[in-house]
Amino acid sequence: MPFDRIDLKILDLLQTDATLPVARIADRVGLSQTPCWKRIQKHEEAGTIRGRVAVLDPRAFGLDLTAFVFVEAAEHSAHWRQNFLDVTDAMEAVRDVYRLAGSHDFLLRVLVRDMAAFDRFYEELAARTGPRSVNSSFVLEHMRTRPSLPLAALAPQAR
Template identity: 50%
Template sequence: MDDLDLIDRKIVAALMRDATQPVAQIADQVGLSQTPCWKRIQKLESAGVLTGRVALADPGKLGFGLTVFIGIEAPDHSAEWRETFAKATDSFPEIMEVYRMAGEMDYLLRVSVPDMTFFDALYKRLTDAVPIRNLTSHFAMERMKYSTAYPVDTRNR
């Protein structure tokens, strides 16, 4: 499903804004009746365009007041190290995102923890779990913009 038509893009955009909307409401927004809209949603899910539906939560209200971005330099780039690193990062629920990067750092992690004490414990557990050449931490002071919705083009092309 490489090229989504206008209706599919509108459906995806509507679901990214609010996945709790009833299908009938989404159908109205995109100009379809309920059954064809539901079939398109199922098709988008089976094609992997829609990968899940979740509730978004405020990290501060859940006790995760500290967001840290960690830059990692790998000691080597072997398949064995990458596998060990992937298993290690998967085992830490505080590590919310992991990206393999191009440039000065090899990996970028987004971590959510309650405070500096928890971060220090995570740091120690992570560096004990996998060899790392260099680890640089950047502490977020304020989240100024956050979105999970991609800017899908919902205009007719």
């Protein structure tokens, strides 16, 4: 789906604050409300906008430990990979799953209360998936998260 300058402005505004009223978005991008709303609907229908969520602070819920877990698969089969995805999908602590190229096959971002909770997570992951190896790195300090995409770099250049 192609994106023009106005689409990118609308999407950038929404990814920064999805609670903005359509009237304010329309004003900021130089459209009236109806065409602006139609563009938003078009992006929702196309799956460009996958959802609208509130970003919560994990520490407010006692989720004080973030771990990045690198997993090497025991085998490189579709069956093993599907089982791994099924298991990690069912584990609430797993927030992100990435398939990698390189020395590890998967990277998980895991949120838990403390090291004891991580140990329980690790034991369950190992028992249910049987990985070749698991290596974890623990976050000492969360410096920044950018949940938004870098859309400004994609905007057509003015001539």
